[in-house]
Amino acid sequence: MDFALTDEQRMFYEEVRKFVENELILPVEEYYEYDHNQKFIWKNWKKMAEYGLLGLPFPEEYGGGGAGALTTCLAMEAAARSGLDAGTLLAWGAHTILCGIPIWKLGTEEHKKKYLPGIASGEKVGGFGLSEPGAGSDAAALRTTAVKTDKGWVLNGTKMFITNGPIGSQFIVMASTKKEAKAFGISAFIVEKDFPGFSVGKELDKLGNRTSTTSELIFEDCIVPEENMISQENFGFVIVAKLILGWERSCLLAPAVGGLGAGLEISARYAQERQQFKRPIAKFQAIQHKLADMKVAYEAGKQQVYRVASMLDRDEENLLDAAVCKEFLTRAAIRSADETVQIHGGYGYMREYQVERGIRDSKIASIGGGSSEIQLSIIARGIKKL
Numbered sequence: 475m476d477f478a479l480t481d482e483q484r485m486f487y488e489e490v491r492k493f494v495e496n497e498l499i500l501p502v503e504e505y506y507e508y509d510h511n512q513k514f515i516w517k518n519w520k521k522m523a524e525y526g527l528l529g530l531p532f533p534e535e536y537g538g539g540g541a542g543a544l545t546t547c548l549a550m551e552a553a554a555r556s557g558l559d560a561g562t563l564l565a566w567g568a569h570t571i572l573c574g575i576p577i578w579k580l581g582t583e584e585h586k587k588k589y590l591p592g593i594a595s596g597e598k599v600g601g602f603g604l605s606e607p608g609a610g611s612d613a614a615a616l617r618t619t620a621v622k623t624d625k626g627w628v629l630n631g632t633k634m635f636i637t638n639g640p641i642g643s644q645f646i647v648m649a650s651t652k653k654e655a656k657a658f659g660i661s662a663f664i665v666e667k668d669f670p671g672f673s674v675g676k677e678l679d680k681l682g683n684r685t686s687t688t689s690e691l692i693f694e695d696c697i698v699p700e701e702n703m704i705s706q707e708n709f710g711f712v713i714v715a716k717l718i719l720g721w722e723r724s725c726l727l728a729p730a731v732g733g734l735g736a737g738l739e740i741s742a743r744y745a746q747e748r749q750q751f752k753r754p755i756a757k758f759q760a761i762q763h764k765l766a767d768m769k770v771a772y773e774a775g776k777q778q779v780y781r782v783a784s785m786l787d788r789d790e791e792n793l794l795d796a797a798v799c800k801e802f803l804t805r806a807a808i809r810s811a812d813e814t815v816q817i818h819g820g821y822g823y824m825r826e827y828q829v830e831r832g833i834r835d836s837k838i839a840s841i842g843g844g845s846s847e848i849q850l851s852i853i854a855r856g857i858k859k860l
Contacts, residue, residue, distance in 0.1 A: 483548055490527075490552035497521050499557050506825055508559075512677070512684045514641055515562055519596055522562075527553075528570055529594020531725075532578050536586050537594035543721065543786035546570075547728040547779055554732025560835035561685025567726040568637035568686075569593065573600025575721050576646050576714050577664065580705045585664065589644060598643035602718075603633035603665070603691050611848050613648075614657035614711065618693060620649035626700045627663060629693040632675070635842070639689030640677050643667055647691070652708050662710030664702045671696030682834030716793070722843050723796035724782040730807040730839060731779050734772040737814040737832060741765060744818055755817070764813045771806035778802055794856035801849040804839040811836040 479487070498518045500508070508515055522528055531546045532538025541549075554563055574593045577585050592598030609616040618631025629649050636645070644666045652659030665672060675690025705713045742765055745756035755761050778799040785792040811832030815822035822829050840846045 479548070483545055486545065487548045487552045490549050491556045493525055494553045494556040494558050497525075498553075498562075500559075502826065502828060505559065505828075509561075509684045509831075512679065512687070514565065514687050515559070515685055518558075518562055519565070522566065523594075523596025528566065528596045529574070529590070530570065532574060532590050532594055536578070536590035538590065543724060543783040544780060546725050547783045550725055550728035551732040551735075551776075551779070554729035555735045556732075557736060558729075559685050560729065560733075560831065561683045563729040564683045564838075565599075565638055565686040567722075567729075568602060569596075569600045571721045571725050572602035572637075572718060573644065573646050576662065576704060576717060579717055580662075580714065581664070582701070582704075584701070585704065589664065592643070599638050599641050601636055601638035601642040601645045603636050603645045603647040604715075605633060605635050607632060607634045611845050613715070614660065616648060616650060616660065618647070618649045619653070620651050620661060620663065620698070622651075622700070625697050627698040627703065629663070629665070629671070629696040629698055631693050633691040633693075635678065635688060636691050637686055637688055639674055639691055640687040642674075645691065646704070646714070647693075648711055648714070649693075651710075655708060657711050659708050660711035661707050662704050662714045663698050664704060665693075665696065665698055669696055669698060681837065682831070683838055684834075719844070720782060720786045720792045720796050723800045724779050724786060726843060727775075727800060727803050727839075728779050728783075730803045730836070731772065731775045733807060733832065733836070734768065734775055734810050737810045737829070738765065738768040738772055740829065741768065741814050741817045748819075761817060764817060768810050768813060771810055775799075775803045775806050794853065797844075797849045797852040797856070800839070800844065801846055801853065804846055804849075807832075807836040807839055 498521060526539050527549055529538035530541045530549055531543065534540045550563065574590060577589050593600050604613055606616050606618060618629060620627045620629050644664055647663050647665045648660055649663060650659055651661040671694050673692045675692050678688045680688055745761050746754050748755045782792050782796050782799050785795060814829045814832055818827055818829055821827050
């Protein structure tokens with residue numbers, strides 16, 4: 475399939491690049507101050523909201539841009555291509571995609587009117603609570619429970635590794651409502667930070683993506699109004715996870731495509747400038763092959779993401795394609811980040827050139843949002859069906 479972009483989409487891509495370059499890129503020293511102290515860059519968040527990025531896929535009636543999945547991917551790719559830090563990109567994905575999309579696609583009209591405008595404006599930060607201290611890849615084994623009472627649903631349990639946890643206003647939280655049914659006994663709830671019994675645990679110190687905030691979420695007899703369940707009771711995991719996977723494995727992977735493009739561009743330029751043995755290192759076949767591999771990964775990864783996003787826009791089944799996309803881009807991003815540092819040599823190991831960020835930031839893709847091992851299992855099952 476040809477994923478030819480419209481003139482309007484191409485213009486939008488370039489406009490986002492210019493916006494990021496002119497408004498969001500920080501001086502090296504200032505960026506590393508945020509990175510070292512693991513601080514969220516609020517001033518950039520507010521600018522992104524004003525520009526319309528945070529509500530991009532939502533209908534205009536809820537404060538969004540009505541852009542669709544592919545155009546949302548283009549915005550996230552463009553932002554990464556222009557050098558927006560990975561922590562802000564991750565926070566954006568958790569906010570708009572993991573929290574906002576389920577509310578838009580599965581929530582009631584009251585849910586949409588209540589929550590989406592705040593998400594689109596950036597005034598209310600969103601997140602998604604699935605992983606737990608003892609339930610990661612085996613998400614259906616989660617221990618957080620929800621019991622229906624005359625006060626509403628009462629949640630008890632702990633969520634772990636939650637992006638935007640310390641700064642979030644509302645979260646989509648998965649909890650067991652029929653434990654013996656496992657994956658077919660899990661429901662999804664919208665939980666606000668001010669609900670009685672909800673608290674945020676300690677902020678977690680991370681390897682990469684350090685300008686995003688991450689923490690535990692704790693539920694101790696947390697009372698959630700009955701109407702804050704989204705989707706069908708006991709089928710939240712099946713329905714919400716299926717919905718999120720396609721968006722997560724396109725829009726949340728789009729920054730990886732932008733990162734591949736940026737790494738290639740930076741490496742090619744440096745290879746032309748760096749002299750060794752009286753000639754640019756770009757003249758050496760070993761460097762040429764690295765650059766060629768990076769170009770292949772960039773072009774292939776772009777087509778993978780566009781394919782999954784286009785399927786979302788057409789409401790087509792894309793579980794297998796999304797798994798293929800995530801596994802390919804995960805490997806490509808980690809390898810490209812390593813090669814970018816290698817091409818830069820000793821300078822690549824120094825913060826001044828900022829390429830070391832790629833190694834720290836890219837690793838999360840092989841763990842979060844479904845590990846590489848889980849993707850391979852999904853792909854294997856898909857092959858059997860084929």
